[in-house]
Amino acid sequence: MDKDKLFEQNNHSASAQKMCQQSSAKKQKRRMLLKGGAALPVVMTLYSGAALARTSNITGEAASITEAVFVNMGNGPQLLCVLPKEKLDSGAYDLGDTPGYTLITNPPIHPLTDDPATILAKKNEQLENCHMLGGIMISGAAFTSIAAKTSAFDNLMIL
Amino acid sequence: MRWLSNNFRMLLVANWNDEYTVFQPDSGKTHFFNQTSMDMLSFLSQRPASTEEICDYLSRQSGQAPDKNFQDNIEKILYHFDALGLIKKES
Numbered sequence: 001m002d003k004d005k006l007f008e009q010n011n012h013s014a015s016a017q018k019m020c021q022q023s024s025a026k027k028q029k030r031r032m033l034l035k036g037g038a039a040l041p042v043v044m045t046l047y048s049g050a051a052l053a054r055t056s057n058i059t060g061e062a063a064s065i066t067e068a069v070f071v072n073m074g075n076g077p078q079l080l081c082v083l084p085k086e087k088l089d090s091g092a093y094d095l096g097d098t099p100g101y102t103l104i105t106n107p108p109i110h111p112l113t114d115d116p117a118t119i120l121a122k123k124n125e126q127l128e129n130c131h132m133l134g135g136i137m138i139s140g141a142a143f144t145s146i147a148a149k150t151s152a153f154d155n156l157m158i159l
Numbered sequence: 160m161r162w163l164s165n166n167f168r169m170l171l172v173a174n175w176n177d178e179y180t181v182f183q184p185d186s187g188k189t190h191f192f193n194q195t196s197m198d199m200l201s202f203l204s205q206r207p208a209s210t211e212e213i214c215d216y217l218s219r220q221s222g223q224a225p226d227k228n229f230q231d232n233i234e235k236i237l238y239h240f241d242a243l244g245l246i247k248k249e250s
Contacts, residue, residue, distance in 0.1 A: 040229075041196040041217075041236045045243065046189040060169040060185035063244060091169050092184045139244075141186045 057095035057150070058088065059142040065123050068137035071103055076110055078103040079123065080153075081130035082138050093136055099152045104129050160209065161249040162237055167204035170245075172197075186244060195221070196236065200245060207249045210234050 062068045070077035083100040084093035104126040109119055127137055138146075147153040171182040179192040181200075192200070195217060202208065202216050214233050218225040240246040 040232050041199055042191070042193040043196050043236060043239060043243075044191040046191075058184055059187075060166055062185065063165050063247070067244075090171065090184075139185055145187045 057097070057099055057146050058092050059095060059138055059146070060092050061136040062139040062142070065120070065127055065137065067139045068123070068127070069140055069143045070123070073103070075105075076108055077119075077123070078105050078109075079126040079130055079137060080143070081126075081133060081135035083133070083135045095146065098150050099146060101152065102130075102133065102135065161207040162203055162209070162213070162241070162246050163207040163249050164200060164204040165244055165247045167200065167245075183243070183245065188243070190243070190245075199233070199236065200240065203246055210237060213237070 069080040071080050072078070081102050081104050082093075082095060083102065085096035086094050088094055106129055107122045107125050109122045109126075111119065114122065130137060143153065166185060169184055171184070173180045177194045179194075179197045181190040181192055181197075182188075183190065198217060198220055199213060202213060208216070210230065210233060214225045214230050217233065218229075223229070237246065241248070
């Protein structure tokens with residue numbers, strides 16, 4: 001092996017080692033950050049298509065009526081009341097492969113004439129009626145996730 | 160203003176040597192928490208608390224005196240938690 005080639009090879013080896021060291025230092029820094037060296041909180045969220053890639057339709061009930069999905073078929077907002085297959089030990093609901101649902105029509109909501117407080121009260125009444133049927137309200141995020149991989153919610157117009 | 164956790168019992172939490180993956184079923188999102196973030200969320204799952212109370216608690220946990228910078232960071236994370244639907248303001 002001539003001198004130039006040996007130099008080149010050593011040079012490559014040195015730069016590979018340097019890259020490795022830099023990568024290791026980066027990893028170390030990241031570990032420090034994640035471990036909270038300064039006791040600072042760290043939160044990272046996976047925003048990929050993971051939600052859509054779920055193989056089961058498991059969800060929790062929407063946290064509040066303001067997050068629930070309402071459908072307007074031309075006669076005012078109606079609560080999308082999803083009928084779960086079963087409630088899991090974790091408290092989540094399994095909606096099954098093709099979630100069943102019903103639209104709650106009672107009491108009817110008139111967006112043009114009802115004031116906001118009345119609309120909210122009526123939405124809560126619709127929720128009570130949904131619960132009486134054994135159903136749950138779901139959030140927009142859960143709806144989008146489930147609608148993307150089943151045809152259960154096709155042709156619904158979301159308010 | 161006081162904060163409290165939102166559907167904490169629904170979260171699926173896995174502990175990876177004091178780092179946590181947290182699956183939030185109602186949004187389908189997965190979060191990564193360090194110990195301090197998990198301490199914050201589990202503290203708020205037990206009772207509502209103000210930002211100052213949370214800072215005091217975390218300072219005691221870590222043995223560090225809270226300063227303005229620390230409190231600002233905690234507040235930012237609280238608003239981030241709120242945006243993710245992990246906590247809510249006490250009504």
